[in-house]
Amino acid sequence: MARPKNSVPTYRLHKPSNTARCWVAGKWVTLGKYNSPESRAEYARILAEHAVAPCPTGPVKGHPDVTVNEVLLGFLRHADAHYRRADGTPTNEVPQYKQTFRLVRELYGHTPAREFGPLALKALRQKMIDAGWSRKLINQRVGRVRRVFKWAVENELVDVSVLQALAAVQGLQEGRTAAKEMAPVEPVAEEHVVATLPFLRPAVRAMVQVQLLTGMRPGEVSQLRPRDIDAANPVWQFRPVQYKTRHRGKERVVAIGPRAQRLLSEFAPADRSGYYFSPRRVVEQFHAERAANRKTPRASALVKRNATQRKVVPVRGPAEKYTVTSYDRAIRRAVVKANARRERLAGMGNFDPVPHWHPNQLRHAQGTRVRHQFGLEAAQVVLGHARADVTEVYAERDVARAARVAAEIG
Structure with missing residues (x-):
């Protein structure tokens, strides 16, 4: 029978030799004379190493067979x-x-x-x-x-x-490898956002608009709660609980202006700890509206039958808040619906489809717009970057300005 695994090495007596030993990493380790100060000190050292060792049941130091x-x-x-x-x-x-x-x-x-x-x-x-x-x-x-x-x-x-x-192994360099290059993330065109909005649920539609107005990350707009917003001043300040650079000790503050405030006010939860954009509330609202708009009365027999057939505990209910994945999926579905409508209206003719876009492109779009109107430093502050070179990635250069300069002096 296999020896049962013990998570913590035990100080034991080996009677034939009157020595202390313990079982560590698959082998017996001799500590010295039983109950001597030296053996106790050696045992304390092993326990200290065991407390920080990630693989207490794995090979010991210098073991050549660790895979x-x-x-x-x-x-x-x-x-x-x-x-x-x-x-x-x-x-x-x-x-x-x-x-x-x-x-x-x-x-x-x-x-x-x-x-x-x-x-x-x-x-x-x-x-x-x-x-x-x-x-x-x-x-x-x-x-x-x-x-x-x-x-x-x-x-x-x-x-x-x-x-x-x-x-010593160098990283793959652009143009010197067969690995494919991914196209850089471009800001989404405003016309594509406008074409998608009618096919989004009200909550997701507001998320898109708020993100476009504030330059938040998708994960930040999905965790908006009243308790995390300081509304004492005309411009609100949102301090997300989780954000990309928190583990580096960076503070993240998002300024929310009047237009975004009005959008949030329409979805304010009753509890300050609740999320502005909650799939659970969306589903509850959908069922309530469907029941209110019902044209025919419910048959009592049908209600009883549904009650007996309904699962007591659903496999998975609506989430309390959107994730980046569910947010992106909602946008993708809306783009598909928008293109289906365009194709239907075009009949047999060609139509201009709405390209698929994702929430991160909204952040790029806001960064580009702020940079164009207020400069690179303003875009850096709005996007929450510590360095301007990071903002360069998110905010597209103002090519039109370069064209005007070339027209005058080029």
């Missing part, structure tokens, strides 16, 4: 506790690591970790290229693999020479 799979498993345990927001909810990093690890496990899962070198990393990267991943995504995934081995070195699972060798 890549064991390193990945230990890192996932660490990542599950490490990559969390201030409120304890997990970030999106762990799913990103898991997606990366699928390919690593497939190719090198049972390989000794000390043998995972630059050629293995480059072979892994080539698999990503063959799979059609973009250059930037591949560089990110390769960086995550390096980070795993950096963590393994920190916890003495592999020698530092392994990490140093992996660091």
Whole structure:
């Protein structure tokens, strides 16, 4: 029968030798003479290392047989506790690591970790290229693999020479690799937003308009709550609970002007802790309106039959707030509906379709508009960037201004 695993090493007596020992990482470790100060000190050291060791049941320091799979498993345990927001909810990093690890496990899962070198990393990267991943995504995934081995070195699972060798592998450079390039995110055209709005639910329509007016990130507009807004001044100040740079100690304050305020007032929840844009409230409102607009009376027999057939606990009910994914999905569906209507009106003729766009493009559009009217520094403040070079990515350059200069002096 297999020895049961103990999460904490136990101080034990080995009677034949009158020595103290404990079971650590699959083997007995001798501590010294039983109940001596030296053995107690050695046991305390092992407990201290065990408290910070991510793989207490894995190989000990210097073990040559630790596999890549064991390193990945230990890192996932660490990542599950490490990559969390201030409120304890997990970030999106762990799913990103898991997606990366699928390919690593497939190719090198049972390989000794000390043998995972630059050629293995480059072979892994080539698999990503063959799979059609973009250059930037591949560089990110390769960086995550390096980070795993950096963590393994920190916890003495592999020698530092392994990490140093992996660091020698250069990232893919634009124009010098077969990996495809992704087109930069462009600001969405206002006419495309206007064409989509009629096919959105009122709550999502207001989310789009508020985001376009404020330059918020999609994840920020979805977490708007009265309790997080300071409405003491004519221009409200919204301090999101979760935002992209919180873990770096950056403060995020979003200014909300009169037009966005009016939109929010239409969706103000009864509870200050509730969300302005809640799918649950949208569904409840939809059912209430449908019941109010009912033309025929309900048959009592039908009501009883539905009550007996209805599930007591639904599999999944509407969420309390929108996620970035559900927000984006609602916009995509609205674009499909807008194009279906255009095609129907055009009959057999050609029609100009509304291109698919996503919520991040609204932020780019606001950044470009603010930069055009008020300058780069204003766009930097509105978008909440610490550096202006980051704003350059979000706010398109004013090409029209350059054209006017060229017309006059070029």
